[in-house]
Amino acid sequence: MLRWAILLLLLLLAACSNGPSADLPSIREARSLAAEWALVNEQATRGHLTGHYVDTMRQSCREQMQTAAKSLTWPNSPYGTEIAGLLRERDDASPAALRAHAARLKQIEDSLESA
Numbered sequence: 001m002l003r004w005a006i007l008l009l010l011l012l013l014a015a016c017s018n019g020p021s022a023d024l025p026s027i028r029e030a031r032s033l034a035a036e037w038a039l040v041n042e043q044a045t046r047g048h049l050t051g052h053y054v055d056t057m058r059q060s061c062r063e064q065m066q067t068a069a070k071s072l073t074w075p076n077s078p079y080g081t082e083i084a085g086l087l088r089e090r091d092d093a094s095p096a097a098l099r100a101h102a103a104r105l106k107q108i109e110d111s112l113e114s115a
Helices: 002-017 024-045 051-070 078-088 095-114
Strands: none
Touching (some): 024 051, 024 078, 024 095, 051 078, 078 095
C-alpha cells in the first residue's frame, strides 16, 4: 500500500513539474493570435479590410484564444493571467495594447523554453 502511495505521489509531482512546459503550445498560440488580432485591428483602422472580414477574424481569434486558455494546465499562472487579460480586451482594442500582450507572452515563452 505504501509503495502505491509513493508511486502516486511521484506521478503527481512529475505532472506538476511539466505544467508550464506542457502549456507552451497554448502560450505560443495565444501570442500568435494576439499578433494577428493586432494586425487586423491596425488594418481595419486604415480602412484596408471589410467590416465582415474584421468581425469574422476578431471572432475567430477570440474563440481560438478561449480554447487555448481552457487547455492550460496552470490557468492561474502569469501566462494564464496574460491570456485572460487578452480575452478581456474589446474587439477593437488598440493594436499597441494587443502587441504588448503578445510581447509579454513572448517573454514568458522564451523563459520557459530556456528553462
